[in-house]
Structures are given as structure tokens and as C-alpha cells.
Amino acid sequence: MRIDNCGILSLRALHGRTITRRGVLLGAAGAASAALLPMTARAQTVKTGGRLIVGCAGGGAKDKLDAHSPVSNPDIARGFALYEPLAKRNANYEFEMILAEEISPNPTADLWTLRLKQGIVFHNGKAMTADDAIFSIQRIIDPKNPKAGAAGLSDIDAAGFKKLDDRTFSIRLKQPFATFDVQLGEYANGIVPVDYDPQKPVGTGPFKFVSFTPGDRSVFAAHKQYWRSGQPYVDELVIVDFPDDTARINALLSGQIHAIDNVPFAQGRILEATPGVKALVANTGAWLPFTMRVDQAPFDDVRVRQAMRLLVDRKQMVEQALSGQGTIANDLYSPFDPAYAKGLPQRHQDLDRAKSLLKAAGHENLEVELVTSSVAAGVVEAAQVLVEQARGAGVKINLRKVDSGVFYGDNYLKWAFAQDFWFTRDYLPQVSACALPGSPYNETHWDDAEFQKLIAEARKTLDKERRAAILQDAQLLEYEKGGYIIWGFRNQIDAYSGKVAGFQPSRTGTPLGNYGFGAVHFV
């Protein structure tokens, strides 16, 4: 999919002019040289230099630069510029080794050996070694100051780090975890040097720190010794906070900045049609569920939960809440996981069956309160659509809209019927985050013994096919008895100016192609 710059240049020589002999000769010369140039020389025709200015949604005084605790959306963007994890899912959702060369388990999946790549240099010129990697992971799981990735890495035995040589070390786990490598590959688990100071951050990413003003912007310069040769192409990167959607889009339209993330769904088509602006649309596995507490009336009756799931006209909800920018879902998450249960029949709206289920459960003409908040684009709209759709089955939903401070306040994870937002994850990391009694974000309070047995079994199973079969059974349980209404997977829409290129849509759902600033260049 790489555009051949030489080819386009020669075409441009012919367009817009009458075909002269000179023009034809130039074109022929261009085409010939394109055929003759080797791959590496062609890469050199990518224009280098320039100052890339990116506008990110949100941000405020609470912006942070810490590698392991991004809070606001611009923090995440900054993290991708400065730091890198050992491995991660790339734009095509393939698991790619980044700083590590190899991450391999022992047969019982409770001792993992990691070998780092050679020649990786931090921004301050220091070479990356196993000591740095061990320090970084210990910093994340430090019980006195746990960071964002700590909950997912709770299986690590704190005393189980062993340095084997300069590039290799091993981690012992408290219990087997077959997909520990994927769990390590979250964006908030970047590797930092042993003398890391969040005020003067140092990492291995394509850009190094220059300055930072919380709530305003951060400035970065190219890391000349970045391990991906040729990258980054631009000299300077500026990430600017934009709490207001309109201001962010206006800044792109007036040519003041080169790229923006999180374009509101309804505006995606408008930007696509604007000359000089390109929209970046990615199909992702990001989901915006309705959450029902399975331990509180009326949702403690599984028939009520099943009825609620049958209320939703999924296609209509995607059309209305996401302006068509998404795909319908089947009350299951992690659609890109190889073990995703795609064989289960797609649920559709069935108001009659919903009514009969509610009647059998003794909750005819059910009336419930739904707590919603604009924590992400599409959430409140989806709630409003559900209220309308529920009427068809005699269910009255009272919508209670609160601001995000209240939503994530004392009652978060205690609301009986509410919503939430999740990015794309693999199945087991997602389960660790939301479907087990000890999960940090178990909105539905799902606590099913059979499910937990299956998950524990899957975590021990290194064989991919066997693990997939176990996880299919686990997903069947969630499909039949779970507390989530997962109606769709949203697209990620970003936009950039025609002056730049190199952004690729990313299925992980992280904006601007996994904030892939290293590959961006001016044209």
C-alpha cells in the first residue's frame, strides 16, 4: 500500500500541461528511474524535516508526562511519542515485537523469559539493558504507588525478577498466564531507564522531550538514534490540547495544525468532503456497553438481562448513536481475538420475546433508571436511542445524565444500570479488566464460578487451539447470562491535512494510527 513517490512525480509532470516532447521525455525518464531505483533509495524520497503540529482531544491541568500513568487523552499521545513497550499490537492488530526480541514461556506458563533487541538507545544516549526493563516493570507494579498497568500485571511475583544477562531476564508469575506477553504489551507499560525522572522524561520512542505545559501543549524533537531506521521523518513534534471539539476542527480547517484525533462521528463525512483535509477511519473493536449489575434487582434475574439485550435494534443504534460509523456486535467483546466466538448466532431485536421473558420474570412493564454521562462520543446518544427502543416492549427507562466527575465518583462501579467505554483488547486481558471478581472495572459484578474455572484453565493452556476452544465455552456463558449489552463496535475517526502523509488507520482503536508520529512526513 506504499505510494510510489517517483511514479506520482512523473505523472504530475504530464498532467495540467499539453503533452510536449519534453513532457513525454521527462515522464519516461521518471518512470525509468523509478524502475531502476532500489528500495532503499525510494525510501529516501520521503521528504524529511518540518514541524508536525497535532491537536488532541481533551487535556487540562491534570495532564501528566509519566510513562506509566497517562490520565488524559493527550497524555496517551505523548506516551506514544516518548515511550515504547516491549511488544504491542500494531495497526493491523498483529502482535509485533518492539523493544523485545523474544518473549517466551516455560511449559507451565508461569516463568517467562524475555530477551531485548540490541542497539536500542534512550534519548539521553544510554543503551537499553535488562536492568532498565526490570526497573520499568517494577515501577509499574510498585504496591506503594501502583500505575495504570498494575492491575493487569497482578500475577507477577514481585520477588520473581531474575537478570540472566545484559539483554535477558526472566519473570516468575504467581499463577500460569498463557497470554502474559500480550498483557505486557499495553501502551502504558513503556520501558524507561533506571534513573527515570517524570519531570525530565527519557524513553526510547521516536521523539524526545523538549518542553511541557499542562493544559496547553508539549514539544518534542526527533530522536536521532531511534531504532527504526529513517524514522522519525519530521524534526519536531508539537502536541496541543484541545478540550473543545469545534475549536479542534477549526484549527485543522484553518491550516494552523496538521492533524487531529477523535473527530465527532457526525462530522466524519463532512471532513472527508473538505478539500485539503483527509479523514482517517478505522474499524476497531472499541465498545460502548450498557452495564447491568447481575447482583441487584431487577437484573439479578437472568431472564430480565436476556430481555434487555433483546430490546436493542443494533443496526439502528449504530446508525443513530455513531452516525453509521461502526459495526453491530453480539453482546461479546474482543472481536479481533483469534478465539472470538463468531459462530454464535447474531442477536437481533425481538420485542415479543423480550416481553414474554419479562412477564415470566414477573417484571412486566419494567421501569428502570439508566445513568449516563458523556464519557466518550456516542455514549449519551446510545442511551437516548435505547430509551426509545425499549418502549416497544413496555419497558420505561428513566435517563439520568450526570457529568463525568460524578459518574467516575463514589458511585462508579456501583450503578445498577449504566454505561461505559472500552478500547480494543484481546479476550483474556479484557476479562482480567472487567469480568472477574477481582477485576478493577467489573461494572456488572459478574461472578460466575463456571466462567472462572474456564478462564483459569485457559490461562494455563499454551496451545492456541485448545485455548480457543475453552474460551468459546466461556464466551457462551457470557452470551447467555452476562450483564453487558454490547450493541456495536465504533469506528475511530481522525483527520489530517493534505500536507502530511504516513498516518495509517489502526484496528486497535488508538487514534491517528496508534499515534504513529514516527512514520509521518510532509509531502
Place this chain on the structure above:
Amino acid sequence: MIAILLRRLGLGAVTLFFVSLLVFGTTQALPGDAAQAILGKEATPARLAALRERLHLDEPVWQQYGKWLANMARGDLGRSLATEEPVSQLIAGRVGNSGFLVALSALIAIPLSLALGVISAARRDQAIDHALTTGALVLAALPEFVIGIALILVFATNLVHLLPAVTLLAEGVPIWRQIDQAILPAVTLDLAVIPYMSRIMRASMIEVLESDYVQMARLKGLSPRRVILRHALPNALVPFVQVTALQLAWLAGGVVVVEFVFRYPGIGAALVDGVANRDLPVVQALTLMVGGIYVLLNMVADMATILLTPRLRTALR
């Protein structure tokens, strides 16, 4: 005169003290605290506890207020809960930006609304008066963000690319050297306040022009220009001064909507962000500053009124 000034200052200080108590009370009454607001969805009980301890949020409420008051008396505005940097450092830039925007807007608005009001009154019920009145009413009916977005559409994105749509101030360069970034926000604010100020000027001027001494001056044969500028205007200024003071205080309070539309880094947006973060030191500092500006501007307006009204001047002695 001095006695009045001192008394007003004293009353102002008492007012600000009560404002600070009110702000503290209402922020505590808000659901959630700074630690929850900062961590948002990332808040796990372990991280919340660690952050609360670091920010001294586990101390009793009255103790937190007492500490803050003691610091305030020494001139120390405290540390922001969200950034853990000194509040003065955080808001210094923003106060400067807002101050510059208010000054720029006022520089255009005051002379312009004065002139428009006088012209309207002098040419009362003629074509120009009708045009100005309709214009003023239309602008007063439009919300500020509509005016702002309309200006952006015309000057920045759709019609021409003459002025920047958002404010991206270069660091290190003082704002008066990047004045093109402040033009559209200032014009928006002007279009928001000029209708009121010019209408007040017009009404007050009409009243004065119908008074006896103005008739006397006309009968004496003075030129219309001299009548208006030398005899009518000084007496018509008092209501105008009062309204101007109120409008300036409103501008200084940080017009949040305009700051959001243009991404202008002023104190309005900082205040909204502070409340969202339950960042009490920042909210207190900004609210007290805005309150102080209100007190000061009202005092200046009252002083100006006294100076402009000979009757009150003599009553002072």
C-alpha cells in the same frame, strides 16, 4: 475622599473573605474529590489512597481551609492539586492573557460605543439611528459563541484564511507581538458588549439633550458640536461609566464560551478545568481574583461618578 476609599476597600476585603468561604463550602459539597477527578476512570482504590495521602486530602476540612487561609495571608497561593505546581505559576500566564484580551476589547469597545451612542442620540429617529438600533438589538440577541463561530467561518476557515481560527500562542513571545491571535476573540467580545454600552449612552444622552441647560446653550447660539461635547456629554457619562465597569468586570471574569471557541488560554477555561478537577487552590485563587476585580472596578466607577457629578463632589466636603 480618602476615608471613603479606605472604607470601600475594607468592605471589599470582607466580601472576598465570605466569597472564599462560599467557594470552599460549595467545592466540598460537590460529589467526588480531587483524587477521583484526577484519576478519573483509572482510579483503583490503591491509587486513590496513595494520591489522597500525597495531596493531604485526608486531613479534616477545616484544617485544610485554615492552612490555605494562613498561606494566603502570606501571599502564597498554594499548590495546584492537579499539577502539583505553585498556583501562581499556573495562572500567571493565563491572567496576563485574559488581561490583554480585556484591555484590547475595552480599547475598541469604549470609544466605539461612546461614539455610536452619541451619534444615535444626536440623529435620533433618523435613518442612521434606526440602523444602529437594529444592529445593536440583533447582536445583543445572539449568544457570544454564535458570533465567534460566524467570525471564524468568515475570516478563518470558509471565506478567507485571513486570521487564525484558534489561539496557538508561541512560547516565549509576549502576547502583544502575536496580536493577530487575539483579534477575533477581542472582536467577538466587543460585538457582545457594544450593544449594551451604546444603548445606555444613547438613552442617557437623549435625556440630557432634552434638559433645560442644553436648550439654554442652543439658544445662546453655541454650535451643535460644542453643545454636545462640552455641555451634554459630561453629564450623560455617569450611567455609561457604571455600565462600562460592569461589562469590564464581566470580561475580566473570563468569558468561558469565547475561550472555548477560540481555545484562548485565559482564566475562564482555567476556572472550568479547576472545578472539573476539584482543584480547590486554583478555583479559590481565580475566584478571589475575579471577585477582587469586581470590587475594584465598582469602586473606580463610583469614584468616577462622584468626580463627574459636581453636586456629589461638594457634598463630600
